[in-house]
Amino acid sequence: MPQPGPANTTSHLTTFLIVSIFVIALFPSIFVGIFWAPYNSIAETQKSLTLPSHSRGSYLITDHIVSSLPEIKSYKTGLLNLFIQHTSCALSLNENWDQDVRADMSTALDRIVPEDKKGEGLYRHDAEGSDDMPAHVKSALIGASVTVPITNGRLNTGTWQGIWYLEFRDVKHTRKVVATIQGEKM
Template sequence: MSWFQKTITLPSKSRGSYLITDNIVKELPEIKQYRVGVLHLFVQHTSCALSMNENWDSDVRSDMSDTLDRLVPEDKKGDLYRHSAEGSDDMPAHVKSALIGSSVSIPISDGKLATGTWQGIWYLEFRTAKHSRKIVATINGEKTG
């Protein structure tokens, strides 16, 4: 068994749901070295999230962001949440992050991510202002050859 770890910095983005599968594969050419294994991705922040979901129709990402905004609204009046240290979108971002989660694990088979036909890795940003985010990528598995 072999271990590999790398920190990846995502491009700065504002609120929304973004497909980042290609970014991850580009940043981790090491995936090709593994016959079988697992890629674990962990975002080091509490106001964004990672998820596996639809990779084809961008409307799904827009609908996801809109739905999360309806479920956990921004506190524009200041009467919904106690915590608002960084603005009216601060606490809602933490709630959304807790609902979606900070990590995903994807199997590796024959040097490729073993995702389903319509699956992709999503980065969901819950803050209005652009933020740069770091993801710790850990690969564990059996290398080829």
């Protein structure tokens, strides 16, 4: 009977490695499942939301977002990204208590990006009205998305922060927001 020695040990190790590579090649899902197991609590969800129709102005929509996304409560930690699918409005995080801040923001943006009500040729793109091109510029300045951290099932905003919807057109429009949540479930 042969004695176990270095040659037999090497032979067993080689056989184990060859069989392991063969199993991984034929059944990669088993391999991925074993090594991905610690990350199984990571989840994501995506929804399309419709915002209440508004004409020009800045509107606090935090409560609307939270009530439309009960899934937030199931995340231990994560991120909520909101993306507005339009080019003449914007989303922002800002003051949530004093309504004058929202009015002042609209006034300030109107000063920064004026309309061409006198037809002086401020903008080439004017087929949709004097408020359209300024709306595009304001949207580019403010942005089409916000990302808010989620901690223990709640949006982790500062005390005075809220999610704003800024509408830059005079006529009311229906606006869609894509909400994406990524994070660790509870």
